[in-house]
Amino acid sequence: MGFKPTVEIPIFLATLSFMLTASVSNNLLIYRTCYIVLHYNKTECALLGFVTNNETEKLELLVSPTSTYIALVNTIVQSVLGSVLCLFTAPWSDRFGRRPIIVMGFIGGCISMLFHIIFAAFELTPWFIIVPSLTVLLSGGGASFITILYAYLTDLTNKDERGWRIGIFDLAMAAGVLIGMSSSSYLLIATNYVTVFSIGAALQTVALIYVIFLLPESLQHRETSNLVSGFFTLSNLAEMVKTPFKRRENYTRAVLLLTLLSMLLGYLAMGSAGIFFYFVRTKLQWTLTAFTLYGTVQNILGIFGAVFVMYLLHTYFKIREIFLILVGMFFSIISTVMFGLANRDWQIYLGAVLNLPASGQNSLQRSLVSKLVHEEEVAKIFSTLSIGANVLGPLSAIIYTYLYNTFINIDPGLYNFFTAGVQACIFLLFLLAVIIQCRGTSQPYKNFQNENNIQEDESENIIASNTDSC
Template sequence: MGYIKLGIEFPVFLIFFALMLGAPVNMNFIIYRTCYVIMSYNETDCAKLGINTTDNATNELEKEVEPIANYINMTMDLVTLIIPCILCIFVGAWSDKKGRRPILILTLTGFALSNVIKVAVAAIPNLNPWFLFLQCIPTLLSGGLPTFIMISFCYLIDITNAQNRGLRLGIMEGILGLGMLAGTFLSAKIFALIGYTGVFIICTSLSILALLITFCFLNETVEIRQDEDCKFFSLHNLKEMSRTTFKKRQGYNRLILLVCICSIIFYVMAENNSGTESLLLRSKFHWDLQKLTTYSTIRSVIAIFGGFLGIFILHTVLRVPELPLIITALLFCAVNTFMVAFAEYDWQIYVAVSLRIMSAVVSPMVRSLLSKIIPHAEIGQIFAFGISLESLIAMTAGPMYTIIYTNSINVFPGAFDLIPFSLHIINLLLFIFIVILKRTSNTIVYLDIREDQAETPAPIN
């Protein structure tokens, strides 16, 4: 049994399916429990929040409850990102020497235990929503989503080569998006049938299945040297990771490496506004949970189709290089966020989301470009450094968007979307600079990731 029969994509699909199946319901659960447990409103009225927005009284009640619920949700988001970001830094260097599989099993165990706690909290009536903090503990101790994403990409890069890496990364992003699409699309429907506890039980089952697949089918991809001492929490690992990230490389490869890391950080920060965007759509356009999940489904479908078009058709079949695809995608993303910021009607939101057709291209193409200029032995360290920074930025981005939205809701509700618009423009300029640099110099090179520094470099495409 190995990754050829059942690969890393399966656990990734199941985990993101579970995350997106539970995310809208989890937020609704916090609003519901905040309403009748903390604020002592009638439970029947509280149960309508996010489900029935045609009632003016319900809309007014949601405006009162939402700030407290947002605070609870924001605090949990912050807590579940800080420690995992720190752990992710150490995990990268450790996994380069001791293997990816133990970390995969650890993070998936954390997800499963976290969902079990959600089931328990939802099953106990009148329990304060702050008790959901208990589900953060397994995530904190196991590395959480930042570590899972980092180790999954490292695992995939271990089993690919320079010829098929871009395609496999695109497939990974597509499967990730498919999991999010399925979860988002089914979330409201399953919730209407079986309620909060039922949804959380399904999420638990999906997490356990992902854990079992990883344990039974995924082989180790790193050649482990038993005689090599590698402590998990080591200052030497931190120094080595910093040295590896910033050391001088052939030609302009160090500059490209840093631009890639910065661009992914900016992109993640820009894309981390979906929660605040949901608040905008609920408040300004009076969308309920069903309409929000429909919109999210359309958004995901467009991204998956665009990923297939950009990565398989343009990049793999037509051999379009990474840089032109990245620049085109960033331009589309910038126009999308600008339109959402100033939208006044529902149809404008749907026109804007159609421009996200190339959004799924950015991350795999940047990671593909990045993986081609660094040797195999440094993959874990570089990805750990980048994803830790991404997660830290995401941790601050969510609250930042919420604060901007809260303070501008009565004047310019879409003001928060001008931040991701600006970030996409900055990324666009960074990659245009790389294109100009490439055209004026022949010293930018690719390395074969499987051959470390020994591979003869070739000019960049």
């Protein structure tokens, strides 16, 4: 089974750029909030994230609620704009091609990095952090952009190779996360904010050049007229909304809807990731270096875990996605509870270890969903998830910001128990999907190949069925 890299290289570069600058951007936001908005001593504010003592601990508690509020507004702006555009980008790409949306997404990444350089170079209000987020208008938002990339891979693969190709794609992002997070704080200490964001801009530029000159279009049959008017075609939206609810054989619709619902609830719990940075800084007095060290370890574990789950268990031993997902969900709950109980650094690391069986969950879930529907419906289903992510994103951010700020003086980590509760609901929903699938049929899912994936010597579409029984 050959492998020719396509979107894996640019998404690695883009993820590396994002993670190299993400925690640095958060640190800059806290610093600017401290002395520009709250008018504390600039010299003392500059120590936040770099020095831990009684004064910085007290100052962190005072600054954290305001900085998290600014971050919340930024998330809402991204999500609202992304939700609107996501309604149109994926249906448009189904008709006119994936490549234009992908190119626009990487252009947006370059422009965003340029705005970050301006933010770092001049002593601007921390509210300026919202300006780079407006580049979501070019890509439809992170969730929508990733959806198009997954659809691109779906166009190029058949059901047998799709799981591991999505896994490689996720590993490329994980590698970018690992390298970016592990080096960001050290790079900042060795240089300055402007230099870090400039390196991020350079990485985005290389990714854009790769996409423009080396990434081919994945759709062989696409429309070429009415490109602008076709972007706002409402019939495409109606079809996208109807797709998850179509009648399907052997309880497949019920399994699909329960799987999608569990994934959407997962987006509701994603706000915890945005609060984690503030949580460990406030409760455990982690410096930026300590945080990036943990992120490095966490991502190394995640990469090895994903290889073990996706390649060894799923691809080699042929253990079906649905069971690996269920096990991963169970351990996610245990891991989150450990985070909530943590009072020492080692307990945070133990939580990361406990989360190992959940590695590769995103790849497994998307692979499963792609096998429950027709090939031409995959992008529409992924778009539905993307819209859900954009809608639930701000709601999640609001909930977690409220929980964190409410209990910050009691226990900053209490929000983790809310996350564990959501994960428990997700586990039960997916368990119900497993039960329905096992009782309904001995054919867990059907994957319909479209004409683009048929070998040239075949005259008809082939329906490829996985006949493993529960």
